[in-house]
Amino acid sequence: MEKINFLNITINNVSLSELLTELSTKGGLIVTPNVDHLVKLQTDSSFLKAYHLADYVVCDSKILQYALKLLGKPIKEKISGSDLFPAFYNYNRDNKDIKIFLLGGMEGVAEKAKNNINQKVGREMVVEALSPSFGFENNEAECQEIIKKINESEANVLVVGVGAPKQEKWIVKYRNQLPHVKLFFPVGATIDFEAGYKDRSPQWMSNMGLEWLYRLLSEPKRLWKRYLVDSVPFFVHVIQHHFNIYQHNPILELQSLPLGKVLYHAGLLSAEELQQILEKQKEEKYGVYLGDIIKESGLLSPETIEFFAEELPEIIQSNQVWRIGDYLQKAHLISPSQIDFIKEKQAKSSSPLRLGELIVYEGYVSKQTMDWFIEFQYVLKFQKGKNPTFKQVYQELESFPIVK
Template sequence: MNKVKILNLEIDNLSKVEFLDTLQSGVVFTPNVDHLMKLQKDPEFVQAYSVSNYKVCDSQILLLAARLLGTPIREKISGSDLLPAFYTHHQQNESIKIFLLGAREGVAAQAQQNINLKIGRNIVVGSYSPSFGFENNDLECQQIVEIINNSGATVLVIGVGAPKQEKWICKYKEQLQNIKIFMALGATIDFEAGNMKRAPKWISQIGFEWLFRLLCEPKRLWKRYLIEDIPFLLLILKQKLNLYLTKDYLKKNSKDKRHSWHTAGKY
């Protein structure tokens, strides 16, 4: 499969149509700039990414970076576009049964209702909105595993923010034996529930979806977009000049790591 290397991550270079036709099983992550920056300093996140079978581009800025590096990516496939495309693609496929895990109380259930009404059948067979900090609670995580296993779902869509969602899949996927497809899709459940507005398409196309989201959720996102993600531009320049060394970043930051993944990320 054609892949594009950006920093320490290889991204699958597929169109959305090709991807939907290809996706029969496996783990799907949707990297963006924030993911790439976390992958520079979090070895556990790197480990979680190692279990993914598909990494599809969820950022117009990554598209521009890939073009600058001389290895263009064919299409942006954001999580918020992927889920509706996926359930529409499988509208008549009775073997596809989706479980939604994420968002605040009642939001996943609303997304389940909205999707099923849109599709005309119960393609979403279950939903669960975990408590804040659920990833620290082994009992709740085991209850979630049991709920998913008892739901009959074959597809898990988890949206609790990165790196929580990717690490949760990495930790519990082997216990979810009926799940064939795992998708970590961030705020997509909120979008499907109508709980959060998406950026207008023209804003997304010019690479300013991050600014739209920042204006919608400044308290939660200001640090990510205005501090943590800014060094991405310098790293891309280093890669362009063949000065970027993955192992140096991971080695340095693994020594400087201050807290575990249980406290990282917020949804």
């Protein structure tokens, strides 16, 4: 499946028919970027993390499709969530294995959508529907009650329509507690559309990229700021991308990366090892945390995993700039006695070898791991007082022989 890099995400260039086959057979988490998403993704690390974890990222905006075409990156077709979901349930109308749970909408809306969909497909495809209370995502007791109902329903497709980025974040947070669910489907206002609670724009407006205008005219008080103010940075980013001057925030990127990818970039897991671990997690229906699988595999020590999973985010948040040796010791990648040995050797050396060079030379950590920590240190240094870019970081790193 072809992928297109745009701003700080990767979009699958796939047709609707291809996607329906993939979703129906393999499942996974799908996200559907539009202009609003792409603006939020520039500042919201937990939302960006959901995108990093997604199995499918498909274009949900005619405007985004136009922008990509302008940039010489044409997308096969726009696949909005409100088009994809009905296409999915119609595609699987005779597939008795597909069981859907609807979560979203105001009171009674999800139930109405359930009845409408089941009537269309001629069977009880939607097995349960629930409209959560406003702010439910902040109520752990209610979230656990929702999880219980989803599990009891034995649905293997979860459709969540509570708005972005809330729906994507909720799925990522709780999917490991939903062992029966094979496909996670955040769909925005689609449940409202299916219930007949809200009307979609005419097809001709959607085809021309004017669905936003229809929605704005339908709900001006709620949507005027999103479409007329908040979306402006998107067009600025498109221009930046065109002239190759777009830079994403490296701290945001680091905060949003899943644990497995961080360990891979840090040279602590190979691509093959990471793939095996991810496949194992998928076999477990995401019921086991990635860190626990890595611990069981014996590839890394529990202390190293704990550092990257728990301590590293705190270091980033507090902007603690340490010496390289301190990071390595905290990560349990090198012992205090090894540091002492390196310092002693450094003192006796006639050539001005850096500590990092000697650590790599002695084989305590790989060059890739050392490079990663050096880059990490410099990103944090740049973060103090100004917004860093990876370009700036790498310019500074050129002075390090170990990186050349």
